Amino acid sequence: MTQLILFNVFNGLIVGAFYALMALGLSLILNLSGVINFAHGGFLALGAYIAYTLMPFTGFWGALVIAPVLTAIFGLIVERFLIRPLYGRDPLYSLLLTFGLAYVLEDGARYIWGAQSVPYPIPAALTTPLSTEYFFLTGYRLFMVALVGIAVGGLFFILNRTRLGMRIRAGTLDLETVSVLGVNVRILRNLNFGLGIYLAGLAGVLAAGMLGLQPTIGTSLIIPSFVAIIVGGLGSLPGTLLGGLLIGVASGLTTVFFPSATEAVMYVMMGLVLLVRPRGLLGEEGRIQ
Template identity: 45%
Template sequence: MLFLTLAVEQIVNGLFLGAIYLLIALGLSLIFSLGGIVNLAHGAFYAIGAYLTIVVSPYLGFGGSLVVAPVLVGLLGLLAEKFLFRRFYRSDPILSLLLTFGLAMVAEQAIRMIFGAPPLPYSIPQALRGQIFLGDFVLSRYRLTILAAVVVAVAAVWFLLQRTTFGRIVRAGVQNPDMVAALGISLKPYMAAVVMLSVGLAALAGVMLAPISGVHPAMGAEVLTGAFVVVVIGGLGSFWGVVVAALIVGVVRGLMVLVYPGFAEAAIYALMAVILLVRPRGLFGERILRFE
């Protein structure tokens, strides 16, 4: 019984972690699906989001940071797209890999030079502190609030991609960019918007984790691998694939900490390997001609 309680508790808790992975992985998946760029700098945008929280919240509070930081990082993404990413959509993926790898290093080092290497303190806002007890369960009030916010953000992204003209063109661009071009639609502005949206989501995750995780220059690298695993498990081109994969990864990690903590991080990679063996395109991956 105790084990069952613990297991349920870990599952609920794992959902939060999964939700944070989701915000980062959604953007990674979008940028790769549409632009063919594996964005190794995605973690850097997440880190910048966390640092902007520290800069912005003395003036606008945590709530203000939730809005302002993603917008500012989105603008940064716009610059990155216009001056860097744009040149690499049609080239060998290895080039964009090198580009974004370098960009990640530059960003991390820039943070180190501006803010210093030691972690900066930042706490949960007073109103969101405390725990909620449900019988034997303990839930962090902060995490529950954030989980709700993630659900809203992800629902908004879903609506944007599935129910608007913008989303239809983006999805068509993922499937067949040449056909989209033949129809007289330029993907350029859409790509810029997708990059803005994607890095903005990563920054949102950074704001959300700043109160409960160390804010330090290398924090982006810490989340990036997990997010990539989510993208690979979920499969390219599928919105729900990424959602399901993120939640699975969060929950599996939580349960592994319960039964065999030494294997908790490795379990995620083992899971990825198994899923790739069974479904090489990931759980819900679509067949995208140019990636085959």
């Protein structure tokens, strides 16, 4: 029993790490630009398929490095030509646009790579169980958790220690003042969008190795990421991280005791948070308006 619980908690932690990686990217874009990027799941799938295509040439590790960067570059282009014209308009429009984009990305992936799930090979060194007792502790799973940890650490390093990150944080609070101080807000928003898409691409490459790669891979992760943002706290990136991990682990635990409620539990948590603390666990005051 202990083993079963540990197994599911650990599983939940990994899924939660995906949610968190997705949700952090979504949060970055939402906080600075006020855009709900519905196509985030589409970018995730794109990252995974790019890695899949590159792998015969670059190997697993090369694809892991290059694919998220290519996805981010694609994200920069999308922001420049499709999303930028919509800043300053009702958020309804950017939501609808990314909604349409999500359709196009999913259908595009289906058109190019096929509707069937494709095998996504991971190096043999990573697939062997590390412990006979805790069979679920394969190298790949630990590796994923470690890599998500590094990515999150890197993100917070960028935000807290670099000029770009400082400007992103400042822009989140008051974009107008940042603009008046001589920062090119267009470029800032563009780079910030790219950073968010990079995280989605990375999540895609990692998720493909575990969940299998098919065109709908992103769709199943996008709505839990919204839940992660709401539970964790609006406007707070540490909150988003916490929210993602929390709902992941909660789903994992629920699988042990009440399997049919695996998905429902995160929505129950969201309802409770909204009831008790509408701005979310670590949310900033005044953000909900």
